[in-house]
Amino acid sequence: MNFIPITDVCDFQGGTQPPKEEWDSQLKPGYVRMLQIRDFTQKKLEHIEYVKISNKIKTCEADDILIGRYGASIGKILTGLPGAYNVAIVKTTPDEKKLNKSYLYYILKDSKFQSFIGNIGGRAAQAGFNKEDLKNFQIPLPPLPEQIHIANVLSGAEALIAKRKESLALLDAYLKSVFLEMFGDPVRNEKGWGxxxxxxxxxxxxxxxxxxxxxxxxxxxxxxxxxxxxxxxxxxxxxxxxxxxxxxxxxxxxxxxxxxxxxxxxxxxxxxxxxxxxxxxxxxxxxxxxxxxxxxxxxxxxxxxxxxxxxxxxxxxxxxxxxxxxxxxxxxxxxxxFIAPPLTLQNQFAAVVEKVEALKETYQKSLVELEHLYGSLSQRAFRGELGGETQHAAAKNPKAEKEPAIKNKTSITEASDSLPSSNIIEFKPTNVDYYKRTVLAAEIVWQLHKEATLGHLKLQKLMYLCIKSADMQLPVNFLKQAMGPFDPSLMRSIDKQLKDKKWFQYEPTQALKYRKLEKAGEHQKDFIKYYGNQKDQIHYLITKFKTTSSDKVEIVATLYACYENILNQKETFSEILLFQRFYEWSEHKKEFDELEVKKVFNRMKEVGVVPKG
Incomplete structure (x- = not known):
């Protein structure tokens, strides 16, 4: 394989540091986001800053590959955010007729480049590198089709690693859901345990x-x-x-x-x-x-x-x-x-935990194997040993291709997409809480089934807002999804139960998504029974969002979740921090105009739909 200096096929441009009088904490016309290392590395970014657009700044697009230039962040590979970038960051500009951008990304992440940069940085107290230093680093340069193939192989291995990590996180979320379902909140002790x-x-x-x-x-x-x-x-x-x-x-x-x-x-x-x-x-x-x-x-x-x-x-x-x-x-x-429920119930919960822990151990071993696989593939790729192969990374580890899913004979929880069918969790809790959840959904549908804006997304977001604002304890597992707090299997369960009760039939191809069945409305007696003290709050929310589009309800639910997280983490609340958290939630949130998000939040404050605290 041909090796050449990286600077022969890629340019490197350091950022700038505009004067502080050209910075602002609010986005306004003629300004652009100012990117610093912390924008890419900190999950709890305190605030986003903006600078005046001028010929003095250096800018990048979201798909550009950037490198941390100084100190502890030297060699960090950064991507995914557009804006201007400061002096602590270097932007790469590959000659894409010779060097594929994705291939370059994996070259820079590889241990050889990281070691090279680390050695350069170690020569001074304020570690850093410049373009001249990079002339001494040589990279393998196979033909473009081979570069693309290598990038795809490594990307596939990375995707499997991410998927396995997500599975482990979902198993933890599952256990939390089971605990709350069985015992409730241990501090509020709404179930009245000793x-x-x-x-x-x-x-x-x-x-x-x-x-x-x-x-x-x-x-x-x-x-x-x-x-x-x-x-x-x-x-x-x-x-x-x-x-x-x-x-x-x-x-x-x-x-x-x-x-x-x-x-x-x-x-x-x-x-x-x-x-x-x-x-x-x-x-x-x-x-x-x-x-x-x-x-x-x-x-x-x-x-x-x-x-x-x-x-x-x-x-x-x-x-x-x-x-x-x-x-x-x-x-x-x-x-x-501590709450002290009967030992038999504790042991029943422990039996669920032990099965999940056994599965987590299997997943963890798989994760380690996948990480070793990625390291091996990376080394082989940059020695020129992957060029003739056509197998995807997953083929190297066929056991890792299939992602198991939790199955539960008694529908103990819908947070259950991580256990394999061979590991069925036997558990027999009361079904009252599940029925209460269905009754809540039925009331929302009963009130809104003639509205064209009602669908799965809006129904689930309204359930989320009702559960949170009225502090209900219901078996749901709202995970952080692109569209906001979302329980991925809740709607399947709700639709089935609404149909089984002969209350409503979900029809996704129709303009009005929920069709009344012969027993529609019969849920109301139980709605009063279960939600008598909360019905006014529930009806208030339903009325306020009756004609609101799903997109706006999504904004409301996500803002509510972000606000609640700030309070739970004991951070000092500000609207700047709230909107920052909103846009950090997922790439999907960038589709919403900031002015629109602010208007929605102002409306939330007006109608009192914000977390307490």
């Missing part, structure tokens, strides 16, 4: 104490220890953990593990919990972790899910103190109140 303090549910011999204060250096063949940084998965195993001198460990026998304990972080990122694998028998923990084992009335998996719940985490954070080093006192941990 309540016990933490000190009452641990075993009599559980000291609720800190681990090793000064573990010392790595000690060959020493005692395994678990540190807060190791709590990265639900179950912690021995691989990759630090070992310390047994003489140091012997002083902390009270926190020595038997395997199976709950490990709770009380220093640093407080509230993180994992379970010690059986292979950790004889290991110990450091100062930042408290090992917990429970009495016979509490199940580990149930306790962990309760601690991980959003409301319980909020409670833990309220008790956390410190700025540079955050921690929570064990005396505060001891008095945290």
């Amino acid at each position: 309540v016990k303090q933490f000190s009452e549910i641990v075993a009599p011999d559980c000291p609720l104490t800190y681990g090793i204060v000064q573990p010392g250096e790595e000690f060959k063949d020493g005692v395994i220890i678990v540190r807060p940084v190791d709590l990265t998965s639900d179950i912690i195993h021995i691989d990759g953990l630090k070992r310390i001198d047994p003489k140091i460990e012997r002083k902390y026998i009270r926190t020595r593990l038997k395997g199976g304990e709950l490990l709770m972080c009380v220093r640093g990122t407080t509230g993180i919990v994992s379970i010690a694998g059986i292979d950790l028998k004889g290991a110990n923990v450091t100062r930042g972790i408290t090992p917990i084992w429970f009495n016979d009335s509490f199940n580990n998996w149930f306790a962990m899910a309760q601690i991980k719940s959003q409301s319980m985490q909020k409670k833990i954070q309220e008790k956390t103190y410190g700025i540079a080093l955050k921690q929570i006192n064990l005396r505060d941990v001891r008095i945290i109140e």
